[in-house]
Amino acid sequence: MSQEIQIISTCLVKATSKSIDNKLNSQNIEMTPWDLQFLLVDTIQKGLLFKKPTTTFDSTSLIDHLKSSLSRTLHFFPPLAGRFFATKNPDDNAITSLCITCNNSGAEFTHAVAPKLTAKKILETCYVPTVVHYLFPLNNVLNVQCVTKPLLGVQVTELLDGYFIGCTMSHSAGDGSSFWHFFNSWSEITRGFEFISRYPILKRWFPENINPPIYFPLKLDDEKLYECMELPILKERIFHLSKENVCKLKAKANSQMGTKSISSLQAFLAHLWRSVTRCRGVNTKEEVTLNIVIGARTRLNPPLREEYWGNAAYFKPIKVKAGELLLQDGLGLAALQMNKIVASQNYEEVVNLYKRWIDNPLIFSKSSIFVANRLAISSSPKFSVYSCDFGWGKPVAVRSGMANKGDGKVTLFPGVEDGSVDIEVCLVPETLVAMENDAEFMEFVTV
Numbered sequence: 185m186s187q188e189i190q191i192i193s194t195c196l197v198k199a200t201s202k203s204i205d206n207k208l209n210s211q212n213i214e215m216t217p218w219d220l221q222f223l224l225v226d227t228i229q230k231g232l233l234f235k236k237p238t239t240t241f242d243s244t245s246l247i248d249h250l251k252s253s254l255s256r257t258l259h260f261f262p263p264l265a266g267r268f269f270a271t272k273n274p275d276d277n278a279i280t281s282l283c284i285t286c287n288n289s290g291a292e293f294t295h296a297v298a299p300k301l302t303a304k305k306i307l308e309t310c311y312v313p314t315v316v317h318y319l320f321p322l323n324n325v326l327n328v329q330c331v332t333k334p335l336l337g338v339q340v341t342e343l344l345d346g347y348f349i350g351c352t353m354s355h356s357a358g359d360g361s362s363f364w365h366f367f368n369s370w371s372e373i374t375r376g377f378e379f380i381s382r383y384p385i386l387k388r389w390f391p392e393n394i395n396p397p398i399y400f401p402l403k404l405d406d407e408k409l410y411e412c413m414e415l416p417i418l419k420e421r422i423f424h425l426s427k428e429n430v431c432k433l434k435a436k437a438n439s440q441m442g443t444k445s446i447s448s449l450q451a452f453l454a455h456l457w458r459s460v461t462r463c464r465g466v467n468t469k470e471e472v473t474l475n476i477v478i479g480a481r482t483r484l485n486p487p488l489r490e491e492y493w494g495n496a497a498y499f500k501p502i503k504v505k506a507g508e509l510l511l512q513d514g515l516g517l518a519a520l521q522m523n524k525i526v527a528s529q530n531y532e533e534v535v536n537l538y539k540r541w542i543d544n545p546l547i548f549s550k551s552s553i554f555v556a557n558r559l560a561i562s563s564s565p566k567f568s569v570y571s572c573d574f575g576w577g578k579p580v581a582v583r584s585g586m587a588n589k590g591d592g593k594v595t596l597f598p599g600v601e602d603g604s605v606d607i608e609v610c611l612v613p614e615t616l617v618a619m620e621n622d623a624e625f626m627e628f629v630t631v
Contacts, residue, residue, distance in 0.1 A: 189296050190298070191295075194294045195292075196290030197258070199265045200258075214388055214390075214396035232572055233579055233581040257370040260369060270331050282356075291337060297342045303345050311419050358493055364567045365382060389494075419616050424599055437454060455515055456559075460615065471557065472505075474501070475500070475558065475561060553590065580600065582597050594609055596608075
């Protein structure tokens with residue numbers, strides 16, 4: 185723990201006994217391949233920075249109120265007060281299946297203070313300060329460990345001039361869409377809502393003729409599962425792209441390819457990918473990879489509703505030779521390749537991938553994600569981040585924790601200004617310095 189942060193208290197917060205549906209508080213929720221693929225990686229960690237109100241503010245009352253509102257929010261999200269339940273083979277202790285048991289064991293709530301840390305230090309430093317990692321609870325927890333550890337932890341840290349609310353959620357319980365659904369709902373209850381505006385759909389989706397539970401072998405007593413990946417020294421920086429510059433990149437990519445189909449996201453990811461490849465000094469004959477996230481909700485037939493709560497996403501690699509990426513029209517080429525891959529992800533493709541996982545389970549590890557010449561994209565600028573108002577004003581920034589960081593991790597956030605984007609890039613320091621001196625890249629970045 186950073187010396188700048190002092191832990192005042194830690195406790196478990198349970199859902200209030202008054203529930204909208206008592207059945208949900210005792211049921212088991214089966215897990216899908218989309219959930220199980222994340223068992224051996226870290227949790228989701230995202231947090232919001234708030235300025236302190238100008239009016240007199242009682243910190244003790246605030247903490248008590250947040251605990252109370254969290255308790256009331258959890259009875260709309262009973263999985264987050266539960267734990268994973270593992271069925272094991274008694275002969276070798278291998279897990280054969282997992283589910284979420286909504287047993288109301290509780291979510292972890294931590295109250296901390298950082299009397300010398302300011303919002304300005306978090307907002308205005310060139311690189312993300314490492315102290316930000318300690319504004320989150322449940323660090324270094326793998327999702328599989330949530331058999332005994334909480335599926336949700338929150339840490340409220342009082343800064344000199346603000347508050348930071350860091351939230352850690354098991355990635356095997358839900359994806360980014362589910363994470364922000366919960367965060368926004370908690371803010372609504374904190375502001376005084378009796379009910380949340382969007383109720384989560386907790387029942388998991390399984391294709392026809394696929395009956396849960398999903399079986400797979402995983403030995404919990406295998407020490408190799410918990411070995412920490414040896415990482416190089418890493419730095420994190422946020423590059424801000426204004427709405428105007430995002431539009432310029434989109435227009436440039438479409439113009440190069442003579443099309444109108446390339447999206448803003450595909451254009452600025454191609455722009456980032458080209459710069460990282462240049463600055464890593466990759467040999468032009470080598471292959472480089474961009475791992476993008478494909479959302480499954482809208483690709484099913486019928487589509488899953490937006491309120492589907494759980495994981496509904498998978499990864500798709502985009503691969504090109506470095507030399508092709510760095511051609512004069514490489515922006516358009518890379519963006520168009522992304523566009524074609526995304527467009528090909530239809531209902532049949534999603535179901536086939538789902539069924540293939542059942543036949544041959546693939547559980548990610550950090551060592552399989554962070555390999556040479558790869559960028560791994562997470563989160564989305566479409567998530568509703570700045571609507572999380574707890575009653576003392578909207579957040580002024582969003583940051584992520586130390587979970588799942590490696591050389592080439594890219595986290596996407598919406599910017600504070602409508603239509604802008606914040607790209608949090610985690611790389612070795614020399615690559616980041618080279619990017620800062622990459623005129624072609626920085627032309628579209630607002631410092």
